[in-house]
Structures are given as structure tokens and as C-alpha cells.
Amino acid sequence: MSWFSPNPQPKLPQNENAWRGLIRRWKLSAECQKIRYDHDFLSPTATIYHWPATDEFSLNWLRTVGKCVVQALDNRSRLESEENLAHKASGLRDTVRQLIRQHEPPLLALKHHIADFLRLEPRSSAKPVSATSLQDFANLFKGFGIPLISQDFREDSTFAAMRVAGPNPVMLQRLTKRDERLPLSDKQFAHVVPGDSLDAALAAGRLYLADYSQLDGAELGSTPSGQKYLYAPLALFAIVGPRQQLTPVAIQCQQRPGINNPILTPGDGYNWLIAKTIVETADANVHEASTHFGKTHLLIEPFVAATYRCLATRHPLAVLLSPHFEATLAINGAAYRTLIAEGGPVDKLSGGTIQGYRQQAIHSVQSLQVKDEQLPQTFALRGVEDCEVFPCYPYRDDSLLYWSAIHRWVDDYLRLYYLTPTDIALDYELQSWCRELASREGGRIQGLPNDGSILSVEELIELVTFIVFTCSVQHAAVNGPQYDCMSYTPNMPLAGYRPAPTSTSGATEADFLAMLPTLDMAELQAELGYVLGSVIYTELGQYPASQFTDRRVTMPLARFQQQIVEIGKTIELRNQSRRPYQTLAPASIPQSINI
Helix, strand or coil: CCCCCCCCCCCCCCCHHHHHHHHHHHHHHHHHCCCCEECCCCCCCCEECCCCHHHCCCHHHHHHHHHHHHHHHHHHHHHHHHCCCCCHHHHHHHHHHHHHHCCCCCHHHHHHHHHHHHCCCCCCCCCCCCCCCHHHHHCCCCCCCCCHHHHCCCCHHHHHHHHHHCCCCCCEEECCCCCCCCCCCHHHHHHHCCCCCHHHHHHCCCEEEEECHHHCCCCECEECCEECECCCCEEEEEEECCCCEEEEEEEECCCCCECCECEECCCCHHHHHHHHHHHHHHHHHHHHHHHHHHHHHHHHHHHHHHHHHHCCCCCHHHHHHHHHHCCHHHHHHHHHHHHCCCCCHHHHHCCECHHHHHHHHHHHHHCCCHHHCCHHHHHHHHCCCCCCCCCCCHHHHHHHHHHHHHHHHHHHHHCCCCCCHHHHHHCHHHHHHHHHHHCCCCCCCCCCHHHCCCCCHHHHHHHHHHHHHHHHHHHHHHHCHHHHHHCCCCCCCCCECCCCCCCCCCCCHHHHHHHCCCHHHHHHHHHHHHHHHHCCCCCCCCCCCCCCCCHHHHHHHHHHHHHHHHHHHHHHHHCCCCCCCCCCCHHHCCCCCCC
16 A cells, blocks of 8 residues: 555635645655655665755744853853953854744854854964863853762762763673673672672673773874874673672773773772773763764655655654654754864864764764664563663663653554554565665665665564664663763863873873863863754654644654653653653653754
């Protein structure tokens, strides 16, 4: 069957509004056919260089982002005021503020000013010098609040919490045997965890490794004053004590052990703090290129394109997915032009080159198998699924609630239209959609059902659950913490400015401050993290009132919305007995990847 089959004797609209609706669908269909895949820009992945006008930024989106831009510009203005400079930022701030307050502002002007800011050109007076104290970093937050993590980022408990509730909470892997790359001795382990042993921890499944080997050999970036540094560390953690707390045990800053690459432990003073910061820098770079940009933005782009190209606007799958695709092509296009452009913010801030960043993103998509990305399965593959052994993992625990709710919603919805495998097989639009996603000439998505042929309702449900979850919950999980965790540079710098320690002792606070980004780059990181992590446009489950015209959808949708309310209550309750994790509160999860 087809949901938009040509009719030999079509029923013509009977009133003006119906005619207008038909014309809009014709125009959209014509625009969608102009969408073309580009396999050269980020070769060999598929990107899109044209999208329908309906996927451009809406006025509401521009206003939402504009408010955050105003705050960031206010931050710049206050810094300029303290330095007795002409308020260059205040002019743009006032212009954007005035535009977003207008009832019908000129969209092109508003879009232009927001894009102009997002290029994040450093202030002319921003100083490319190292901080002399942590207060220098705190002084960069004038127009928006300094994140709470600035108060305890040096604590080992905070370092551990970042692995399970930070912006990149997907790196821990359970160890089943000793890793030869990290030759930690029994004595060293016992010194960190008295009364425990490596063998006992291994046998009980209580050892976990954060391995950043994908950064090994990365081409290093540079600044006008010298080279930046980016390492591929190994960080070992253990679940210890009666409260089963995740505890950092050891860090090796590079992959291969050696005399100049010592294993550092919590007793090593500032050398330990520097080692933790090197891990955070690696985590930030893997997050930005792979976990965030690659596995959400870049991965979903072909799904959006194939949906536009292959499914009619009233096809049930297109009706379900379109709110989850809102502004995704537009925000990706903006990123290509500004954020990840040569000389753009990512190029300035990252420890590696922009070419290396792009290659990481490409590899993350090319190596991803959709069939292996069902959320419960991802935790099992990393060995972190057992809540009794690993009891406090906020990202895992909260995201699984949403996965279950989304799966139920998608199941209820799709079974309204597909009752048997025959219904699936005869929907040529659906089969065309899946084939195009897998095609070398199309989306080049790996690991789709049957290499691009959906044979059952269950296969479709699993795939659509993955898509909706990735567009909403997963993107929120990795995007939101950019303000809370990443805008305060000492917690998670995007580049190192000094080499890693070559011994276990001797470092001072001055050495720690010197390896952090210079203050001009810290200011850019604060602004970028604030804007990207503060924009929340739309909310999961709150579809437009006219989205579903089929009355049979009413009850499943109401059930889904109520489940989200209950999830919010569960998260509130959990936060009373753990370090608060607000990233996946319902109000923090947009429907789509739109920032």
C-alpha cells in the first residue's frame, strides 16, 4: 500500500483552505525533490546541501536562541566595560534584543545577527595569556552565572561523576582482565583502595576503563604563540566501599607505558590534577566530534533527507518523525558554515586540527551499526548494565526510562497502520525510504535491518525508536551539559597548553594553570558552552496540536505524555539521593536536534 498513491480521478478540494493546503503540499514535494546528498564534503558520509524552506529556522527558534545570544553579548559588554573599552558588544546585543521583541521582526536580519555572533570572533582586547589564578576564569562570567561545577571540579568524586552524568557519559567499559597498556601494580591499587585488590575487583566486575585511544596520533592544533596538546589517556575506575561509589584509581596520559609516561594516582598532588584535566580534555574532544556532532547531528541528517525525499507529508511515518527533525538540516548547515569551519570556534578551541575533528566525526558515523544501538544493548556491550554492581549511573538510569516510553509510544503508533509483515512489504514508500538510507548513493547508514529492507513491524519499531530517541533524549544528554560542565574551562578544557607530566611529583598550581587554555580562549569556550547548552526549543512529547489528525492516535499520545510526566517525578526523587542530574528532566529535552 502507499499513503500517497496517485489517484486516476482525484477528489479536488472543495474550499479555499483545502486548495491552499494542497498547493503547500505540492510545493513542499517539489522542494523535497531538490534535496541532494553530498558525499564529498565530509567524505564518505552523506550530508545535505539543500533543504526545504519548511526546515529553516522558525521565528520562535530565532527568538529562543536570540535570548541566549543577548545574554552572551551582555557578558561581552560587561567585560568591555570593566576594561574601559567602547561597548562594541552592547550594540549588537541591543539590536538582537530589539528584534526578538518585535511582533514580526525581519527574519533575515535576526538570523544574520545570530549567525554573526556564532562565528565567535574573539574580542580584540581579550588577552591570550595564561591565568594567574582560578579567579581569572571566574571573572569571565559577567552576563550569565558561573556553573556550580566551578566549586568542586577538583574533587575526585566530581571527576567520577563526569563519567556517568557529564556531557560524554558513554566511555566507561567494564574490564574482565588486566589491560597490558596500563600496568598498574597490586601495591598501587591497594594504596588507593585500602582493603581491596585488583584481582578481587576484576572478579566482581567492579573495574571500569575510560579509553580514549581514538585520539592516539591525533594531529595537534596550534595557536599564534605555540602548540596545543591533546592526548589519548587511559583512566581506571573502581566501584568501592559499602556505598558502591565510582572512584578514580589511576590515569596514564598516553596509550603506551614508559618511563616518561607514568601511572598517576590520587596521591600525586597537582600531577594528579593535571592528569585528570588531560582526561577531561580528551573527553571533551571525543564528545564534541564523535558523541555529540557525529552520533547525533551528522548521523540523523540522512534520515531527515530520506524522509523528505521518499515519504509523502501525510505518510504516517513522516507525520510521526517530522517534529523530531525540525531545524536539524538548518542547524547542521549553520554548523558547517560557522562552528566547524576553517578558523571557526571549534578550530580555535580544540586540541587537534579541524581536519582531525572532522575525521573523528566521520569515523563515528561510519563505524556505527544501527542494529547495535538499541539503548539497553549499548549498556550491555560496555558491561555497565548491572544496577547492583554499578548502582549510580544517572545517564543510564534516566535514559532507559525514556527509551522504554518512546518504544511503547512508537509501538502503539505504528501498529495503528501496520498489522502484518505484508503491510510493511507493500508500503513502497517505506521500503524506498529504507533502501535510500542504506544506499551508497543515498544515506550510507550502516547496520539497517536486512541491509535496507524492513521485513516486519518489529524491525520498524526498533528503528524508529532509535531515531526518535537519538533526536530527543540522546541529543539532550550530550548537548545540555555544555553549559553546566564545559563552559567553565578549568573543569573541561578543549585543549592543553603544556605537555603531560613525565613524573609523578613536582607539579605546582602554576603548572596546572599554565596547561589550561589562555583567557581569550576560555572566554570563547564560556560563550559557546553557554549558548549551545542553554537553548531549549520544543519539548519531547509536546507535538503541535494539528500534528495527528487520526483520532486513533489520541489515546497512545496521551499515555506517552503521561509517562513523561511520571519520568520527571522519578528523576526528581532520584536527585534527592544522588548528585543532582537535571540534564534529562522532561523540560530539558527538545523534540529535535535544533541547536
